[in-house]
Amino acid sequence: MLTDLTDAEVDRMFRALADATRRDIVRRTLVAEATVSELAGAYDMSFAAVQKHVAVLEEAGLVTKQPRGRERMVRGNPDAIARAQKCLDAFEVIWRARVDRLDALLAEEPPSVHPSDS
Amino acid sequence: MLTDLTDAEVDRMFRALADATRRDIVRRTLVAEATVSELAGAYDMSFAAVQKHVAVLEEAGLVTKQPRGRERMVRGNPDAIARAQKCLDAFEVIWRARVDRLDALLAEEPPSVHPSDS
DNA sequence: GTAACGTACAACCAAATGGTTTTACATATG
DNA sequence: CATATGTAAAACCATTTGGTTGTACGTTAC
Numbered sequence: 001m002l003t004d005l006t007d008a009e010v011d012r013m014f015r016a017l018a019d020a021t022r023r024d025i026v027r028r029t030l031v032a033e034a035t036v037s038e039l040a041g042a043y044d045m046s047f048a049a050v051q052k053h054v055a056v057l058e059e060a061g062l063v064t065k066q067p068r069g070r071e072r073m074v075r076g077n078p079d080a081i082a083r084a085q086k087c088l089d090a091f092e093v094i095w096r097a098r099v100d101r102l103d104a105l106l107a108e109e110p111p112s113v114h115p116s117d118s
Numbered sequence: 119m120l121t122d123l124t125d126a127e128v129d130r131m132f133r134a135l136a137d138a139t140r141r142d143i144v145r146r147t148l149v150a151e152a153t154v155s156e157l158a159g160a161y162d163m164s165f166a167a168v169q170k171h172v173a174v175l176e177e178a179g180l181v182t183k184q185p186r187g188r189e190r191m192v193r194g195n196p197d198a199i200a201r202a203q204k205c206l207d208a209f210e211v212i213w214r215a216r217v218d219r220l221d222a223l224l225a226e227e228p229p230s231v232h233p234s235d236s
Numbered sequence: 237g238t239a240a241c242g243t244a245c246a247a248c249c250a251a252a253t254g255g256t257t258t259t260a261c262a263t264a265t266g
Numbered sequence: 267c268a269t270a271t272g273t274a275a276a277a278c279c280a281t282t283t284g285g286t287t288g289t290a291c292g293t294t295a296c
Contacts, residue, residue, distance in 0.1 A: 014136035
């Protein structure tokens with residue numbers, strides 16, 4: 001049962017998603033696992049830079065890194081995506097609740113203040 | 119028809135969501151519009167700091183700011199939430215596609231390479 | 237008209253980000 | 267063993283971020 005995230009965890013999640021390179025790494029490793037070197041080869045920046053991006057994603061829980069020999073297999077984590085979706089769903093719920101309240105208001109008995117007085 | 123977002127726009131969106139104060143502002147203004155001053159009163163930081171948070175949210179499209187006399191009414195923008203959800207949905211689709219591919223593989227005719235040779 | 241209110245904006249600061257290069261170390265490979 | 271490969275980690279740098287205070291300006295209220 002998807003435990004509720006702390007503010008700091010949500011911060012890290014969205015922060016990690018706020019970079020195009022990192023989003024691309026998540027996409028790739030969601031399709032198929034890849035080593036850090038393979039990922040590094042895909043972008044126009046140093047190995048160390050890509051390594052850092054992977055580290056940010058790992059701390060946010062968006063990918064997992066598993067040693068295999070001298071390599072590190074990086075895998076996208078669908079659960080983390082689901083958690084992020086839940087956060088956004090919560091916003092949508094709030095907004096829908098407001099819409100419902102307004103709808104209810106409009107459907108009410110006409111209030112005592114002359115809605116259609118002449 | 120929800121136009122597709124550029125990388126920079128998605129960056130701004132997730133970046134804007136990567137701060138607890140800003141997420142709270144979105145929640146509040148989704149429930150009911152509020153002035154910048156009202157918002158500022160709700161947090162333990164300077165007016166200017168809150169003003170900046172609102173500006174970040176506005177640039178990301180997550181809230182709108184509308185002048186009313188000397189005040190600025192801040193309103194949460196449900197469309198932006200929907201756009202963010204779409205981004206995450208895209209990740210989920212990728213992952214589901216992989217699961218489907220694996221399922222299909224497992225359901226295939228046993229391959230030519232001795233699945234159950236003795 | 238003057239004072240108070242709500243907002244905007246600039247200047248400043250510490251800390252975090254996103255990148256670099258270099259060094260070190262463990263694991264494969266010849 | 268010697269060498270090449272894959273990763274980690276440190277030091278460094280420019281820019282951005284998240285906060286501050288101070289000042290200026292339009293709008294309301296008295």
